[in-house]
Amino acid sequence: MSVEKGEVEERGAPGIVTGSVIRPMVMGDLDQVLEIEESSFPTPWSETLFKREIELDFSYIFVLEFNREIIGYVNFWISVGEAHIMSIAVKEGYRRSGIGSYILYYSLNIARRLGGVYAYLEARISNSAAHALYRKNGFELIGIRRGYYTDTKEDALIMAREL
Numbered sequence: 001m002s003v004e005k006g007e008v009e010e011r012g013a014p015g016i017v018t019g020s021v022i023r024p025m026v027m028g029d030l031d032q033v034l035e036i037e038e039s040s041f042p043t044p045w046s047e048t049l050f051k052r053e054i055e056l057d058f059s060y061i062f063v064l065e066f067n068r069e070i071i072g073y074v075n076f077w078i079s080v081g082e083a084h085i086m087s088i089a090v091k092e093g094y095r096r097s098g099i100g101s102y103i104l105y106y107s108l109n110i111a112r113r114l115g116g117v118y119a120y121l122e123a124r125i126s127n128s129a130a131h132a133l134y135r136k137n138g139f140e141l142i143g144i145r146r147g148y149y150t151d152t153k154e155d156a157l158i159m160a161r162e163l
Helices: 027-040 047-055 099-113 128-136
Strands: 010-013 017-024 059-066 069-079 082-090 118-124 140-149 154-162
Touching: 017 099, 027 047, 027 059, 027 069, 027 082, 047 059, 059 099, 069 099, 082 099, 099 128, 118 128, 118 140, 128 154
Parallel strands: 082 118
Antiparallel strands: 010 017, 017 059, 059 069, 069 082, 118 154, 140 154
């Protein structure tokens, strides 16, 4: 099944934030996404990287919007039956409320519709909140990438699940 980047939108994250919408990211969302990115990661992605991701044919970025405010996003790639979760983050003040799970669940469903069979991701070995989120959503540990994060040389857990 083919899914165009601009055609996938869902209103009202059930049980999460009534009145929210999850939709493809557009350039006008960049400032808010960068704000979430910078408060979420020790080495945040740059504006240039996000702009590139929006333009790549195999890259998908979705935002969760509530009252015209972006409160979370996910970026994933689809290639040859594989979905690779590149980044997922939720705005401070909305964390640990189920929004991350909802965004992840949504993106995995889209990845499956796009032909994904397996989903993969890396998470900092020290990021126990991320590990819990991914395990809760069916991901299992399949390996470790030694020194994966160039900023700190921290190892990454490689996690995967079937779609």
